[in-house]
Amino acid sequence: MLDIRLIREQTDFVKSRLATRGGADDVAKIDEVLRVDAERRKAETALQQLNGDRKRLSKEIGGKRARGESAEELETKVREIGDQIALLNEQTSAADEQQKDLLLGIPNLPHPNAPVGKDPSENPVVRSRGEKPDSKGAILDHVALGTKLKLFDLERAAKLSGSGFICFTGAGAKLERALIQFMLDLHTNQHGYLEMSPPFLVRRECMVGTTQLPKFEEDMYGLEYNELFLAPTAEVPVTNFHREEILSASELPKKFVAYTPCFRREAGSAGRETRGIIRVHQFDKVELVKISAPESSYAEHESLTENAERVLQLLGLHYRVIELCTGDLGFGSAKTYDIEVWSPGQNAYLEVSSCSNFEDFQARRMNLRYKDTEGKNRFCHTLNGSGLALPRLFAALIETGQQEDGSIRIPEILQPYFGAAEIR
């Protein structure tokens, strides 16, 4: 959520930053929200004026009554004021609600240095590590490999839950578990993150806090009767962990890592990148979350991204980091790096992590603040990134590790977790 004062005081700046995202309607929403804001303040000021009048006159009535004098005239007057107050009250809260709804639908401002562009084709590559493995013999893609070695069963998973679900089996299930364990250990032991195991079902207000709602409701799984939602990422429960709190400056930055399943409808994306286990309705993910002071959030963003990259480096997988251009930036993000692992079977890079700095956009929605050194309450900055998402990592790992005899080599660092050097 953007600060209404920023919109009021630097309207042109806000509009021009939003315009780089490419949505003309976002710019139009600024005019709309300013109109409602002016309306709201006008009604609010009048309301407060009348409230003050009523208070003063009511006290006078009290005094008169105490002295045994008649206060009838004043009482009539105050009653009239009361009627006006009721009317203005309605106007004020209607405008207030309307303003809030509008603000919730306006995306964050891209960082001033964000590359300007209209779609993913304009995302610059920031860096690249490792190399594409040379392909001796026929490369099988993860679906063929996984099916042959019985690492997962997509057909039977569909029997359970429909298309877009995976059921890992045998060595596949164990590899999934080994990867999770490996990543959690890396981030807690070497990168200093606190491990969390949060609820997977969250309240609506948490989903609003981390910007999944109200705009993207059709992509979420909700539970009809009690209004809980299946979290689409651990970002939701973990970032909201401190919602409506005031943290002390000395405890920042907070660094959390959580493994959770993630639930996504992926409405409208059928047919796009849906081969095998690349895009599914339920997948596992290890997520990194930081709550930071504004001054240091961009440094924290760099280190968070590096922490996620470390997973791929240790597993010996080729990857690149791209920065999202303004037109591809997510709704709440000011700056995002995507980490993409090389998939020999797809002959393409697969996104396994999206590392974003939301600045105070989420914090303002969830009223997450900290007390700075002058004792002033300020909004925190929030950040997150996958560290990493499992199915695509799994796919890249088995495709990269396949050997000429059809077996799969397990990276050395993972062997203690997996309990074997290869899958055959």
Added chain:
RNA sequence: GGAUGGGUGGCAGAGUGGUCUAAUGCGCACGCCUGGAAAGCGUGUUUGCCGCAAGGCAACCAGGGUUCGAAUCCCUGCCCAUCCGCCA
């Protein structure tokens, strides 16, 4: 699912119709004091709206009601806690 008790500032917590301009304590910041520190003393310590400013006004979970007047009384909702039932 049933029953009960709650929701007040950064925190704890008082306040059952006008004097609440929300007591008191704690924490935090700044100042005084001190050789330095602690203690002590003083000042400050939420947000929004109007105003150039000084300053003023509003907000005691939310919404409605009673009343000339509500933190306070009544109703509804949301949230929290405890007990009982069910249950891994």
